[in-house]
Amino acid sequence: MTFPPLRPELAGIEPYGAPQLDVPVQLNVNENPYGPSEECVADIAASAAEAARTLNRYPDRELVALRAALASYLSGDVAGEIAPEQVWAANGSNEVMLQLLQAFGGPGRTALSFAPTYSMYPEYARDTMTAWVAGRREDDFSLDLDRARALVEDVRPHVVLLPSPNNPTGTALPPSAVDELCGAVGDSGIVVVDEAYGEFRRTGVPSALEQLPAHRNLVVTRTMSKAFAAAGLRLGYLAADPAICDAIRVVRLPYHLSAVTQATALAALRHAAELLGKVDELRAERDRTVDWLRDQGFEAADSDANFVLFGRFEDRHAVWKGLLDRGVLIRETGPDGWLRVSIGTGDEMIAFQKALMEVTT
Template identity: 80%
Template sequence: MSFPPIRPELAGIEPYGAPQLDVPVQLNVNENPYGPSPACVADIAAAVSEAATGLNRYPDREFTALRTALASYLSRDTPHGVRPEQVWAANGSNEVMLQLLQAFGGPGRTALSFAPTYSMYPEYARDSLTRWVAGRRESDFSLDLDVARDLVKSEQPSVVLLPSPNNPTGTALPPEAVSVLCEAAGDGLVVVDEAYGEFRREGVPSAVELLPEHRNLVVSRTMSKAFAAAGLRLGYLAADPAICDAIRVVRLPYHLSAVTQAAALAALRHEKELLGRVDELRAERDALVVWLREQGLEVAESDANFVLFGRYADRHAVWQGLLAHGVLIRETGPEGWLRVSVGTPAEMTAFKTALTDVNGERA
């Protein structure tokens, strides 16, 4: 046995992560480009300072106040409302997803999604010793519901992962797709990952509305994107209380620190401000889609704060060319495609100028 004695299936694997490079325009990890105001920062600092006086004690294991605040926020997306006992939170939606796979996946069980999709999903399955199955999306990155339903019925997965909007394509699911797959999954969970849900176009509903209809439905969110709090690391879900109770079995003791809880509650108090730029980012995204198409590029429909575009015979050369111009985007998704986050107007201008130059150099 070689040292260190890592699990054989993990040997030689590179850890997940986008390039972290110090360049003037960073549009590669779908961050919100607008930071919190001085007033919000001061409120978060005061809340953290107060929490620090009790750091000799463990935090509230059930994070009761935070669950109540998150339930109130989610209730705005459904006439049925969301109760605190339906809410669970963890250190980013990544930990939420891993806990779901730990609780409901495992040896002899299957997790399923439809590619192209978020690259961490198969890693959650791998880390929880869960069999991974990936169906395929259509050429426009939508789902053929008949094909998807048949795959779910044949595989009978314990967990179906459905990002909406999808990452890296930005594609949102219609409500009927969620209902069809919840019914096909039987007692298996259907997790609708709405990490970018606040950026969806007008008229595109949240799957939160469907929670009363499907006891096996889980809807996850994050404060990283629309709330401009990627550094906070706070993700959460809404589901049947029995699902939240099951997750308690696998959570690490006191997994949400007192500092995280205090900072998240303070950020939620500034919801109006932090979400105030979402409409601007939506408009910037839609304008970017139009512009990219005017350049003769293929562009996926997006309900997120990023846009997938292509196709290039050598996408890495385009990525490298943009980097040389001081613009960092993401080389991800299907072969030939690139993904750019939506930034400020100045950042979008810099991206467009750089891409025009790079495309011209390659013509």
């Protein structure tokens, strides 16, 4: 008998995680390279200290103040208004996704996405004993809506996961894709549009939040880890029909968001304008990076995120290792032959460009 008595399907599997290496230029996990101001830090510290005075008591398990603040923030991204009862939050968008699969997936149920896509999705399915089906994106990483709808109608999934912008390709979905697949799924399932990088989308690219009134089976997820420059906070959230939020409350662990996390998130939201203040600069740097890569003869996918997928390489690991040897850490992910670089500061991107040319020429 093998010890420990692990579930058989988990045997031999390595835990998920990008390399955490101490190098000068870290461009591998899509963080915002610009930290909070001293004023923001002071507000967060004071808020955490106030929460610390109540640590003998359990936190608000319904996250009332936080849900109201998040609803107010999201309402600035739509023509209408998002109500607090349409919002839910958890420890990063990872836990939000896991809770969705716990509530709407499970044994005898199916989750579906379109590869290449976020590598954690099949892990959420595995962990909740949900069957996993992956369709394929086109060569330009877009969705053929006729083929996508046909697959949904054939599989009849209970959860459809649609990152927009997509990770690792940076590709945003048109509103027609959301309408089409929400219609195909109907009331037998939910369609989750994962907008972890939504604040980085290009001008004129709408958020799926605008489509919430039209589709009660639509869920839009966000995170404070990326544009909000709060990866260390671990705060993700969603907007959906209130009935979906109520369903998630059935499976969430009691008091899953600590008092300190809630207080810190509320403080960060008070400084939203500042924390999001570098988004335009990062967008511009991203677009310059795409242009530069193409000018050097590489392929680079159009991106609405804060990263760029580029290639193609016969031995991408050798390129990744060559960059690492020069103090630049990027991500070896996505389709074979491609690499992904997060957008950093101007100096960090110059260091990336210099190292890449040394490795590939």
